[in-house]
Amino acid sequence: MSFFKRLKDKLIGNPVEEEKVVEINEAEVAEQKLDDATEPAQIEATIDEVEKVEETSVTDSPIETENPVASEDQGQQEQQEQQQEVQEVAIVEEPVKEKKPSAWSITQKFKAGLEKTRNSFTSKVNDLVARYRKVDEDFFEELEDLLLQADVGFETVMELMDKLRFEVQRKNIKDTNGIQTIISEKLVEIYEQGEEDLIDLNIQPQGELTVILFVGVNGVGKTTTIGKLAHRLKSQGKTVVLAAGDTFRAGAIDQLQVWGDRVGCEVIKQSEGSDPAAVMYDAIRAAKNRNADVLICDTAGRLQNKVNLMNELEKVHRVISREVPNAPHEVLLALDATTGQNALVQAQTFKEATNVTGIVLTKLDGTAKGGIVLAIRNKLHIPVKFVGLGEKMDDLQPFDAERYVYGLFADGLDKELQNSED
Secondary structure: OOHHHHHHHHHHOOHHHHHOOEEOOHHHHHHHHHHHOOOHHHHHHHHHHHHHHHHHHHHHOHHHHHOHHHHHHHHHHHHHHHHHHHHHHHHHOOOOEEOOOOHHHHHHHHHHHOHHHHHHHHHHHHHHHHHOOEOOHHHHHHHHHHHHHOOOOHHHHHHHHHHHHHHHHHOOOOEOOOHHHHHHHHHHHHHHOOOOOOOOOOOOOOOOOEEEEEEOOOOOOHHHHHHHHHHHHHHOOOOEEEEEEOOOOOOHHHHHHHHHHHHOOEEEOOOOOOOHHHHHHHHHHHHHHOOOOEEEEEEOOOOOOOHHHHHHHHHHHHHHHHHOOOOOOEEEEEEEHHHOHHHHHHHHHHHHHOOOOEEEEEOHHHOOOOOHHHHHHHHHOOOEEEEEOOOOHHHEEEOOHHHHHHHHHHHHHHHHHHHHHO
16 A cells, blocks of 8 residues: 555544544443443343332231332332432443544644654755755765754664665656655655554553553653553553652652642552662552552663663562563653654663663654654664653654654645645
């Protein structure tokens, strides 16, 4: 499927459906209720049985027979109360109308979040395409420089250049019309490398606790990201508990508590300066006792060159693994996108110290060097699972390579898409 076809079907979607309210399918609701054993139908059946018993007792009891009027009034009152209970349960279990983000709105978040990178990088690409009518070696050299300036990474740029040269030769492309589409398609190919479901979290089956460990240096937005991820998981119907394992930084525990209160999650904590491994032990026990679905663990922000702090992180990892087999199920490294190549160095060091399973790239909306996403993926083979595209609660979005590349080249791709439709 061509990039334009995917762009149209998956990324753009239907803007008219932006405000569409998605209702839960009634058949699915009925099926779910059969599993819950608390549906109004069963309650009504139980009430009918109670009423029959009461009628029998009224008939058999001499006391009730002596005052049939009082018995009838009492029976009507009890029946009204029972009907009211059924109505209350029905109200609670009424299908929830949930406003879900459309494909259009999600794509627009990526477009808006990558505006600084696009203004800096893609505007130069547009100028380059405008200046070079022919695709020649001079064009490739200037394009290479632009990609390096956007922190795409040397290895990624070299691979992209090889793919572009091959594609241009294969299709016998002479001019620069449509070249941005080919660049976009090749960047997506480089990122995905034939792998699928890169963004999916390793959530355990229902009834089992999923443990997610967050790591990263100070100042990258780790605690804020934990709060946003907790909000996202709660909106999916999961019970989430937070562990305040950053006992080193002043105010870190209070900051996580604020997010816990805002999102509606319990925060397991100890006093400042406590052993982080002990906090994790208490948090796991508490999460199990409360039948929680997910435990998200905060850790102290540590510089990648501090050996003692890295050793402490390994201790936390051991405690979690001992209490929950195969845990942590995710080790997410929070990186500040605005630090560019330094983020790549951090990722490399943390990968060596702990088994990092995914990257959360924060502040992508605040940098002009958003190409770091490609560099991290291509060099370290660690998937970027979430990106921060703004300050709002729902601005933490699962990473999508196609939406990301569209966000980089939106202006040029929109024009090429329009030309292809015309």
